[in-house]
Amino acid sequence: MHRWAKVAHAGERAGNPVVDSRRRSFVSARQVADLAGVSRSAVSRTFTNGASVSEATRRKVLRAAEELGYHVNHLARSLIQEQSGIVCLIVADVATPYQSRMLDALTRRLQGIDRVAMVINTSGASGDAEAALRQTLNYRAAATIVLSGTPPAALVTTCINSGQRVILINRDDEIAGPINLSVDNAGAAREALHMLHRCGCRRIAVVSSTAGTPSLLARERAFAAAAAERGLEARVVRAGPTGYAAGFEAGRRLLSGSGRPDAAFCVTDLLACGFMDAARREFGLDVPGDLCVVGFDDIEQAGWASYNLTTFRQPVTAIADQVIRLVSDPAAPAGQSCFDVTPVWRRSVRPQ
């Protein structure tokens, strides 16, 4: 059957040199060479950067390629070059403002250096980080960027041994070997406490989530430690998975009883938005009059007029730039990198 297709193919090509709409198959360099009257190598060289081809053949090849609709098969090219131009992005919660912004920044920059992003979604029960890393290996990705999830260390090692770069973003776990890009969670959390303390708040809560991500835990702990230094005890509430709803629910719990807090550090802007809405709509509180709120991430919604949230900006572009540098330069050193987060002053904290 396959052979038959071959024969039909040849006949078809004899009669109609252009494109036959019934032929449902990709054009190969062989066909272009035949049409242009050159060798297949000439076709290959025409599309290879820096190869030696005369201007005349080059033009002939390009014309034939255009006519047939030829496009270089990157899969075959990758096969021989052992460098597939594919970069895998492993991410959960794609629909989240922060992650989608990171995705946007990364895909855009990867295309700028002639790579292409393969996105593996590890949300839900459909696939875990292990299956994702397996895909990475299946497609001979040049690099793997882990935005969320905790990949098994053994598979990470396999990836690295296979010549991949493995870049973990905001996963300050204790996995050794891969490159680790993270953010100064502790420093920012400490600064958050100072902000709130300076403007007179003393009953300070922490709104977190049940996710238990290392970076969220780091923020919680550093904040609590800084509070303890000031002789304060920060009550931590985790009302659900990271998101608006958990923030809202945390607000309900925190603000209903007696001795309600006069400030909250939300480890994520999404939590902060939910928390603020609960404070205003459910309890009629004024932010920042009755309650000061500090968030983390600086997602787009933090800047919306309804929230005007004082928060810390994640250096998304700087992180993405660094990722690009690491992907494109094979000699770039591995190891930890820590990025600073910058405070963004808006109106959810009283002026001192």
Next chain:
Amino acid sequence: MHRWAKVAHAGERAGNPVVDSRRRSFVSARQVADLAGVSRSAVSRTFTNGASVSEATRRKVLRAAEELGYHVNHLARSLIQEQSGIVCLIVADVATPYQSRMLDALTRRLQGIDRVAMVINTSGASGDAEAALRQTLNYRAAATIVLSGTPPAALVTTCINSGQRVILINRDDEIAGPINLSVDNAGAAREALHMLHRCGCRRIAVVSSTAGTPSLLARERAFAAAAAERGLEARVVRAGPTGYAAGFEAGRRLLSGSGRPDAAFCVTDLLACGFMDAARREFGLDVPGDLCVVGFDDIEQAGWASYNLTTFRQPVTAIADQVIRLVSDPAAPAGQSCFDVTPVWRRSVRPQ
């Protein structure tokens, strides 16, 4: 410092004769076959679904593969099968709530049917839809899903001739050939007018953007036509690219002069959020007391307590399911499909 980690690594595995950490290359089926003492075909068959292998060889192969860290090279497999398991998603504005939700739904489902998503970001000047379609062809994608951007018709034809499925979502352009999945923009816009008219609003505005997307234009026009039927004239404002800022600015322009509208249909929830914030913060208006607002998309933020936006829900999951059906069934018919949008009643429109 990091080099130290590297060395420690090699030393740790020094006792193990199998993998040499200096060899930075992928393992091939040949090596697995040698280690397992079988032919390379046996290895191939072990990882091919439905091939005939005895349980004994299968186990030997699996053990050897595990030991070496072997993973089937999907690039080589795609080379011979003319079906690469890669599905290209062409999308701009990845960071947008609606698009990122669609991306989430699609990637998750694609993985469910053993495909993998290659995301091509056409935002900014970096790349247009043409370059994106070229990538699609370069990687022999099984299908191409266009979420935004208007690809040149000639390239779409090339894609289809090469055996790809091309699926356009919400791009109700006049390109023939590809599969077109769209949403009943006109019907929803008409219903939006009826909602606002029924609750007594008569000076009705349309908040749109300068993007000029076919679907946005369809909403504008159908709304204006329905208004004209009622003897009303809908003033259209386009204050910038689709997003919060343009909605805010549109609010400034619409609500400042005399004869300000008492209702607005925002062709996108993001525009609606900006518009509502302008109305409240800049003009002290009450929604829905002074001003009724209807949006479109039902993004997550529309349900947040600060907005409580009455809007129309895009059938994201139904669209994604249909995409999956089209991708997995090569015999599925092409042509147009139109999905219904369902109104979501919240509190930004007065009860009748």
Next chain:
DNA sequence: GGCAATCATGCACAGGTGGGCAAAGGTGGC
């Protein structure tokens, strides 16, 4: 005009995989 040097071109191989084909091995029935 002759010679050397640069350049372009074609051949052949490699890269990893799937599958057809034939042979071998094993098993059941008579």
Next chain:
DNA sequence: GCCACCTTTGCCCACCTGTGCATGATTGCC
């Protein structure tokens, strides 16, 4: 015990490309 049939296995080819090597062509220089 023999034969037929089924399962398993190995060999070989095809898929499409990049590139080293050798050869032919062309040009520049003396």
